[in-house]
Each structure stands twice: as structure tokens, then as C-alpha cells.
Amino acid sequence: xxxxxxxxxxxxxxxxxxxxxxxxxxxxxxxxxxxxxxxxxxxxxxxxxxxxxxxxxxxxxxxxxxxxxxxxxxxxxxxxxxxxxxxxxxxxxxxxxxxxxxxxxxxxxxxxxxxxxxxxxxxxxxxxxxxxxxxxxxxxxxxxxxxxxxxxxxxxxxxxxxxxxxxxxxxxxxxxxxxx
Numbered sequence: 666x667x668x669x670x671x672x673x674x675x676x677x678x679x680x681x682x683x684x685x686x687x688x689x690x691x692x693x694x695x696x697x698x699x700x701x702x703x704x705x706x707x708x709x710x711x712x713x714x715x716x717x718x719x720x721x722x723x724x725x726x727x728x729x730x731x732x733x734x735x736x737x738x739x740x741x742x743x744x745x746x747x748x749x750x751x752x753x754x755x756x757x758x759x760x761x762x763x764x765x766x767x768x769x770x771x772x773x774x775x776x777x778x779x780x781x782x783x784x785x786x787x788x789x790x791x792x793x794x795x796x797x798x799x800x801x802x803x804x805x806x807x808x809x810x811x812x813x814x815x816x817x818x819x820x821x822x823x824x825x826x827x828x829x830x831x832x833x834x835x836x837x838x839x840x841x842x843x844x845x
Contacts, residue, residue: 709771
């Protein structure tokens with residue numbers, strides 16, 4: 666029963682409707698815009714949707730997730746990537762290991778948001794990209810009390826020492842491009 670419920674969750678996470686709403690290819694294009702990246706770390710990799718998209722672009726991909734089941738699933742979808750079990754507040758990689766550090770729909774779940782951004786910045790050589798739900802009530806995504814206001818993300822990014830911030834509203838998401 667548990668396995669069926671988990672498989673149903675993966676199918677829901679990777680449903681065509683959800684993938685369209687996530688604008689995966691557009692997000693990856695924007696993350697790669699204006700940088701010559703060869704590597705990416707997917708923080709909160711989940712089922713590996715974005716890790717897979719970055720890998721399909723020829724990038725060396727690694728990912729972390731706090732959920733061991735998700736790490737296993739992501740490894741199945743992206744066997745060429747290196748996935749580890751770890752929290753976003755303590756990324757188990759050396760400084761500037763990746764050109765891009767991508768946080769897709771995970772920052773709002775941080776136990777320590779400033780620390781999560783500091784860790785992402787530490788591991789990024791070129792860019793940190795944060796994809797989040799907009800701060801408004803919607804049918805999909807987390808409830809409003811779990812969403813982050815744009816001003817909150819910007820304030821914490823400035824506190825973490827990012828020198829350039831770009832906010833890109835998408836159809837159903839907001840993408841923040843942060844330069845260390």
C-alpha cells in the first residue's frame with residue numbers, strides 16, 4: 666500500500682499538467698542565460714525534474730534532498746547525476762563546486778532561510794537560481810502561509826551578500842537569479 670501511494674505521488678509530481686505549470690524548459694533557459702555553465706546543483710531535487718532538464722542540456726548535475734526516497738527516485742530518473750541526502754542549510758560540497766545552484770520550490774521549506782541562501786551562495790561559482798511560488802492564494806502549490814514574499818527573498822539574498830538580484834515573474838512562478 667505504501668509503495669502504491671508513493672508511486673502515485675511521483676506520478677503526480679511528474680504529471681504533464683504540473684510539468685507545464687512549472688515551465689521547466691523556460692526556467693532552465695533563464696537559469697543558463699548569460700552564463701557559460703557546465704555544472705549545476707539541484708537543491709531539494711525531489712523527483713529530479715529540474716536535474717533531468719539540466720542534464721539533458723549537457724551539464725554535470727548533482728542534487729541534494731532531505732528525503733531519502735526522493736534521492737532514490739531522482740537517481741532513477743537521472744542516473745548520470747550524483748545525489749546525496751542532505752538539508753539545504755548544510756550542503757555537503759566544497760565552496761564554488763558548481764557554476765549554478767538551483768533551488769526549485771524548496772526555499773519556502775527552509776528551517777533557516779538565511780543559512781540556506783548562504784550555503785547556496787557558498788557552493789555557487791556563477792549564479793544561484795531560486796524558483797518559488799508567488800505570494801498569492803492559488804489552487805496549486807503550498808498554502809499562502811507557507812509561501813515567501815518577494816521582498817523577503819530579496820532582503821535575505823542581500824543579507825547573504827549577493828551582489829546582483831534579478832526577479833523574473835513567470836506564468837505561475839517567480840524566478841530569482843542571484844549573483845554571488
